[in-house]
Structure formats: structure tokens, C-alpha cells
Amino acid sequence: MTILWTSSAIAKALHGQESEDFSVSGVAFDSREIGPGDLFFALKGEKSDGHAYVKDIYAAGAAGAIVSQPVDGPHILVADTTRALNDLAIASRARSGAKIIGVTGSVGKTGTKEALFAALNRVSKGKAHRSVKSYNNHVGVPLSLSRMPAQCQYGIFEMGMNHSGELAQLTRLVRPDVAIITAIAPAHIGYFSDVEAIADAKAEIFQGLTDDGIALIPYDIPQYDQLRTIALRYTKNVVSFGFGEQADVRAIDVVPAPGGGSLVTAKIGGILGDHSLCFTVAEPGKHWVSNALAILGAVRAVDGDLAAAGLALAELKGLDGRGRRHRIALKDGNKALLIDESYNANPLSMRATLAQLGAEQCNGRKIAVLGAMGELGDKSETYHRALADDIIASGAQVIILVGDEMAYTSARLGEIVSEKLDHNPEITHVAGSSDAAIKTILAGVAGAIGGDDILLVKGSNYLGLAKVVSALVSEEY
Incomplete structure (x- = not known):
């Protein structure tokens, strides 16, 4: 077992009372994820209390627990277990000599984080660390920090928000050497007055930058000047990425790559020095080229290997719910392509994904299963109606709209068809x-899909469209 924390180090960081000596190799707050050697945080939530599962976690092999009441088993007693998780995250960041990258944005956070990890883990021979899944909130971020080994050379942390002030708290825990905003879009706009307010909230990530930290911001968006102005309050080092001629990291040529994706020639300049790189992005779409430019900028900013980053981007496969592609077997023996974008949706990601569907070469029909976009507030009708134009432009011939808000999209599609x-x-x-x-x-898909068809599934996570993908992949439809 590789020791992540000793009980004495934990007790010191948490100002807690240690019951006995023990060492841990992992950290978790979900009792179902506990394995041998793990440390369990007994967090108290609105509906559950982790203390109720203490017997279960010891039975599963937990080495110790963080609790606010005495228990039978190795533990550290603290006044507040949630505060203790933050304290351990702070201690983890303080002991680390790693270069730390923070990633936020309205779209592309998880994919960018995973690509950065692949690039930096390759060059450091396994000494990179990142937040798993989408652990990007007030619990996931400190958990991910607490899991970072002391010997890491690189740490990559995803940070999310849907209210003002949330990122400010997270970034002060992470204290990134490089902070990336992938894009700005009207995601969660139901909680904000406008897109500019979302940009303000995303720019909170710069508040945690270390001395001489670098801010990486998208050049080709209306909020570029706004983000740059905010970033300059916290660092003199601002790097832009995009397609415009004035971007510091820019794509000077993009062509379709054989077998899919994009072949990109990029130029890196500004404070990052002068470099050029020709590389392949395995994931299709202009939005992924933009993500790749941010990744190159971040790798260069932490003195990583650009060639390794190019290889990682060429090998990167889509994530479940975020672009993974499946060849699914049909009941007649033929196969169709399923594009899984079921994890989430907002107006920008919908537009980008539908544009990519339109660009796909297809010998059959294009089928789109599209779920409603959540958290749009009083702008929901406007955005859902506008989605109809993107759907038509995609060339989808079979359109299945899911969720109450999609009634607006359906009505607008009817108008376009008749007009x-x-x-x-x-x-x-x-x-x-x-x-x-x-x-x-599933019945609608089964009745429509045929050999060589392309099926896109995309929608907000609360709709559960991942179940559709799972059934289709496992031939349960």
C-alpha cells in the first residue's frame, strides 16, 4: 500500500483527536466507494449522515474515519467533518510542489482536464493527478485535493459553479499556477442576469492564482476583454487562445484528419515563447480544436512537453456522456454509430454538437435524441425555440425531443417545416x-434506426438520457 496520509499528519492538519496510529492510501466520502486502506469522511448532508455507515466502511476495509462523534474503529475526532475535508485539502496543497492547473468554463471542462492529465501523466511517468469524474463542486474539489499524492509533479483540477461566489471559494483551495476558462455560454443562466454575469462568475477562478500565475482565456468570444480585465487584477500573465490572428495560442490551419477529428497547425507565442506544432485532435469539432489550444497553452505554461500533449490529443477518446462513440449492433445485423453526449446540455454545447452532427459523413439517416436544457430560467423559451434552427441545419431526419421545455422547440420546428x-x-x-x-x-429509436445511421443523444443530465445510451449499447432496446 502506498501511503497517502498518516493519521498523525491528518490529525495535525485537521486539529483533530487521533484515536490510534494508522495510515491511509485513499480518501472518500461515499461509503459505497470505500476500499481497503481508505480514509472515510463521515459528512452530514441534508438527507443523510455519514456516521450511519461507519460500520459498513470498516467492514469494507477502511483504514480510518474522520468523525464528529466517537466510533469503534480507527478515527480522528473533529468538530465539523465538512470543515475537516477542506482543512485536509489545504494541507495537501500546502505540502505539494506540483504545478497546479485549474479548469473551469461553461463547456469543455472535463474533456480539457482529462486531456491535460493524459499529456502530463505521460511525460511525468505517472506522477500527475486529477479530479476524477466531474468532482468539481464544494465537496468534490477538496476531496480531489486530499487525494493528491505528495510526490506529484502535476495536478489538474476541474472547478464548476452555478452561482456567483462559488468559484472564488474553490480556487482559493486549489491555488492554481495556471487557470483556464474554456468558454463562456448561457449555462445556468437562470441564476444570472445575463452572460456577462456568468463571465464575471467564471473569472473568479483567477482570484486563487499563485504569484506569477498564468490566466488562459478564450480569444474568440464577446467576453474576451471582460475576462482579460478581470484576470489582470490578479496576474500580469494573461494568455489568449483561439482562431483570431491576435491570439497568443492560435490555430493557423485546421483540416479534417483521416479517420475523423482534425489536423491542426498551431502557433504559440506571447509570454509562452515561440513554438509551432502540427498535431491531430481525435475528437471532432471546432470546439475541440479550441480546447486543444487551451491544453497546449497550459502544458507550455507548466514547462510540459508539447509533443506529448500532441500525442495525448491524438489518442484521446470521447468520455461517457461527453462524446464517446459506439458502434451499436442492430437487430437486423447491421450497425449504426451512436454519439453519446448525454451528460449535459446548454445552448452553446447544443449548437456545437449539432454542427458536428451536420458535418458527419453519413450513408444512412441522421437521428437526434435531444433533451431539454436546464437552468435557463425565464430565458428557457427563447433558447429552446432558437435550438430549432440548429437542429434543421444538422440535417437530422428523425428528431426525438425529450422534456417539457422541448415543447417550445417542437413548436418552432413545426413553423420552420411549414414555412x-x-x-x-x-x-x-x-x-x-x-x-x-x-x-x-427507445421504441422510437428502434423503429427508426437502420444500418449506417448516425444517432446523437444529448440533453441535460437530469433527464436520464444515459439510460437510453446504456440500453442501446447493451442491445436492450
């Missing part, structure tokens, strides 16, 4: 997000 289309796509609206709705969607 100016010389063909009639098949349009179905499935209200709600129940198991019955999932069965209806």
Missing part, C-alpha cells in the same frame, strides 16, 4: 423524464 422546408423530418416530443419516457424514446 420553408421542402422535406418533412419526423418529429416526436416526449414530455417528462420518467422510465416510461425512456421506454418511449
Whole structure:
């Protein structure tokens, strides 16, 4: 067992009372994820209390627990277990000599984080660390920091928010040497007055920058000057990335790559020095080229290997729910392509994904299963109606709309079809997000899909469209 923390180091960091000596190799707050050698944080939530699962975690092999009441088993007693998790995160950051990268943005956070990890883990021979899954909130970020080994050379942490002030708290824990904003979009706009307010909230990530830290911001967005002005309050080192001629890290040529994706020639300049790189981005779409430019900028900023970053981008496969591609077997023996974008959706990511669907070479039909976009507030009708134009432009011939808000999209599609289309796509609206709705969607897909078709599944996570993907991949439809 590789020791991550000793009980004495934990007790010192948490100002807690140690019951006995022990060492841990991992950290978790979900009792279902506990394995041999792990440290368990018994967090108290609105609906559950981790102390109720202490017997279970010891039975699963936990080496110790952080508790606010005495228990039978190795533990450290603290006044507040949630505060203790933050304290351990602070101690982990303080003991680390790693170069730390923080990633936020309205879209592309997780993919960018994973690509950075792949690039830096390769060159450091396994001494890179990152937040797993989408552990990017007030609990996930300190947990991810607490899991960082002391010997790491690089740490990559995803940070998310849906309210003002949240990123400020997270970035002060992470204290990034490099802070990336991937993009700005009207995600969670139901909690904000406008997109500029979202940009302000995302720019909070710069508040945690270390001395001489570097801010990486997208050049090709209306909020560029706004982000740059805010970043300069916290660092003199601001690097832009994008397609514009004045971007510090820019794509000077992008062509389709054989077998999919993009072949990119990029130029790096500004404070990062002069470098050029020709590389392949395995993931298709202009949005992934933009992510790749941010990744190159960050790798260069931490003195990483640009060639290794290029190789990582060429080998990167889509993540579950975020672009993973499956060849699914149909009941007639043929196969179709399933593009899994089921994890989340906002107006910008919907537009980018539908644009990529339109660019796909397809010998069959294009089928789109699209779920509603959540947290849009009083702007929901506007954004859902506008989505209809992107759907038509994608060339989808079978359109299954899921969720109550998609009634607006369905109505606008009907108007477009009657006004100016010389063909009639098949349009179905499935209200709600129940198991019955999932069965209806699967029945619709089964009745429509054929060999060489392309099926896109995308929507907000609360709709459960991942169940549709799982059923199709496992041939349960």
C-alpha cells in the first residue's frame, strides 16, 4: 500500500483527536466507494449522515474515519467533518510542489482536464493527478485535493459553479499556477442576469492564482476583454487562445484528419515563447480544436512537453456522456454509430454538437435524441425555440425531443417545416423524464434506426438520457 496520509499528519492538519496510529492510501466520502486502506469522511448532508455507515466502511476495509462523534474503529475526532475535508485539502496543497492547473468554463471542462492529465501523466511517468469524474463542486474539489499524492509533479483540477461566489471559494483551495476558462455560454443562466454575469462568475477562478500565475482565456468570444480585465487584477500573465490572428495560442490551419477529428497547425507565442506544432485532435469539432489550444497553452505554461500533449490529443477518446462513440449492433445485423453526449446540455454545447452532427459523413439517416436544457430560467423559451434552427441545419431526419421545455422547440420546428422546408423530418416530443419516457424514446429509436445511421443523444443530465445510451449499447432496446 502506498501511503497517502498518516493519521498523525491528518490529525495535525485537521486539529483533530487521533484515536490510534494508522495510515491511509485513499480518501472518500461515499461509503459505497470505500476500499481497503481508505480514509472515510463521515459528512452530514441534508438527507443523510455519514456516521450511519461507519460500520459498513470498516467492514469494507477502511483504514480510518474522520468523525464528529466517537466510533469503534480507527478515527480522528473533529468538530465539523465538512470543515475537516477542506482543512485536509489545504494541507495537501500546502505540502505539494506540483504545478497546479485549474479548469473551469461553461463547456469543455472535463474533456480539457482529462486531456491535460493524459499529456502530463505521460511525460511525468505517472506522477500527475486529477479530479476524477466531474468532482468539481464544494465537496468534490477538496476531496480531489486530499487525494493528491505528495510526490506529484502535476495536478489538474476541474472547478464548476452555478452561482456567483462559488468559484472564488474553490480556487482559493486549489491555488492554481495556471487557470483556464474554456468558454463562456448561457449555462445556468437562470441564476444570472445575463452572460456577462456568468463571465464575471467564471473569472473568479483567477482570484486563487499563485504569484506569477498564468490566466488562459478564450480569444474568440464577446467576453474576451471582460475576462482579460478581470484576470489582470490578479496576474500580469494573461494568455489568449483561439482562431483570431491576435491570439497568443492560435490555430493557423485546421483540416479534417483521416479517420475523423482534425489536423491542426498551431502557433504559440506571447509570454509562452515561440513554438509551432502540427498535431491531430481525435475528437471532432471546432470546439475541440479550441480546447486543444487551451491544453497546449497550459502544458507550455507548466514547462510540459508539447509533443506529448500532441500525442495525448491524438489518442484521446470521447468520455461517457461527453462524446464517446459506439458502434451499436442492430437487430437486423447491421450497425449504426451512436454519439453519446448525454451528460449535459446548454445552448452553446447544443449548437456545437449539432454542427458536428451536420458535418458527419453519413450513408444512412441522421437521428437526434435531444433533451431539454436546464437552468435557463425565464430565458428557457427563447433558447429552446432558437435550438430549432440548429437542429434543421444538422440535417437530422428523425428528431426525438425529450422534456417539457422541448415543447417550445417542437413548436418552432413545426413553423420552420411549414414555412420553408421542402422535406418533412419526423418529429416526436416526449414530455417528462420518467422510465416510461425512456421506454418511449427507445421504441422510437428502434423503429427508426437502420444500418449506417448516425444517432446523437444529448440533453441535460437530469433527464436520464444515459439510460437510453446504456440500453442501446447493451442491445436492450
